[in-house]
Amino acid sequence: MTAVRPYYAADSASARHYDLITAADRSIDGDIDIYAGLAPAGGSILELGAGTGRVAIPLAERGFAVTGLDIAAPMLAQAEAKRALLPADIAARLRFLRGDLRSLALGQRFDAIIVTFYTLAHLQPSVAWKQAFAGMARHLAPGGVIALHLPDPEKMGGLAPRPDVPVMRRLVEDGSYLTLFVAAQAMNARTGRFNLTLDYVSHAPDGRELKRSRELYSLFHGDPAPYAAQAGLRSRGDAIAIGDTGSIVCFEAAKA
Numbered sequence: 001m002t003a004v005r006p007y008y009a010a011d012s013a014s015a016r017h018y019d020l021i022t023a024a025d026r027s028i029d030g031d032i033d034i035y036a037g038l039a040p041a042g043g044s045i046l047e048l049g050a051g052t053g054r055v056a057i058p059l060a061e062r063g064f065a066v067t068g069l070d071i072a073a074p075m076l077a078q079a080e081a082k083r084a085l086l087p088a089d090i091a092a093r094l095r096f097l098r099g100d101l102r103s104l105a106l107g108q109r110f111d112a113i114i115v116t117f118y119t120l121a122h123l124q125p126s127v128a129w130k131q132a133f134a135g136m137a138r139h140l141a142p143g144g145v146i147a148l149h150l151p152d153p154e155k156m157g158g159l160a161p162r163p164d165v166p167v168m169r170r171l172v173e174d175g176s177y178l179t180l181f182v183a184a185q186a187m188n189a190r191t192g193r194f195n196l197t198l199d200y201v202s203h204a205p206d207g208r209e210l211k212r213s214r215e216l217y218s219l220f221h222g223d224p225a226p227y228a229a230q231a232g233l234r235s236r237g238d239a240i241a242i243g244d245t246g247s248i249v250c251f252e253a254a255k256a
């Protein structure tokens with residue numbers, strides 16, 4: 001049986017090729033502009049699950065002071081490598097930290113907290129969401145905003161599993177080719193868990209298979225509103241539709 005790696009794990013293709021794959025993903029089109037509109041000019045933003053810095057870095061380039069927290073070392077290593085190449089004034093506004101969004105203790109409050117591209121949905125609603133919302137509320141400045149990009153897994157069924165038909169093929173920097181296949185998908189209506197089993201296959205330019213990795217991508221479907229209310233946050237505006245499969249929902253802390 002093929003071993004299945006967790007997503008974003010050390011030595012996973014999902015972490016190594018994250019930027020290449022997300023660059024082709026229409027479900028996050030325009031998201032950075034939305035997050036940039038949530039904090040005052042030059043304000044502070046905390047991104048939970050900042051990954052490779054796809055969002056945190058452009059926000060720092062736009063003048064925000066950004067803290068990006070992530071649990072996965074291989075994702076943070078890429079973010080740090082990109083930070084090291086930034087002009088000094090931008091790099092000084094940006095820091096990446098390793099940590100778990102369920103146990104936030106940064107000793108600081110932020111004008112906005114963003115949880116982008118389905119990050120919260122990687123965790124099962126219930127205890128984990130309760131801990132996440134309590135932590136976000138503790139780290140939000142008076143009048144501050146939380147934005148969560150959440151998926152609607154029921155709309156994600158369009159990827160009919162065809163292990164023989166690639167859903168994506170890209171040229172990698174090292175000259176190899178990365179091909180992505182959906183090996184299986186399953187939605188559990190009882191738990192709200194959507195599982196995608198993905199095969200990442202690397203080929204040499206002459207077609208020789210170099211490497212293959214089977215990885216499990218899981219998302220949970222949940223309603224954030226009760227968790228936000230329990231943490232003392234109130235709803236802010238309507239959900240913002242983004243891509244075909246998700247939306248950004250916002251909550252806010254009371255003003256001082």
Ligand SMILES: C[S@@+](CC[C@H](N)C(=O)[O-])C[C@H]1O[C@@H](n2cnc3c(N)ncnc32)[C@H](O)[C@@H]1O
Nearest residue numbers: 049050051054070071072075100101116117119
């Ligand atoms: C889909 S990626 C999003 C990366 C980045 N925010 C973006 O929009 O491109 C999800 C990220 O959440 C991180 N993550 C998952 N569970 C986490 C947790 N409990 N605490 C912190 N980060 C977590 C993963 O390591 C991964 O980098």
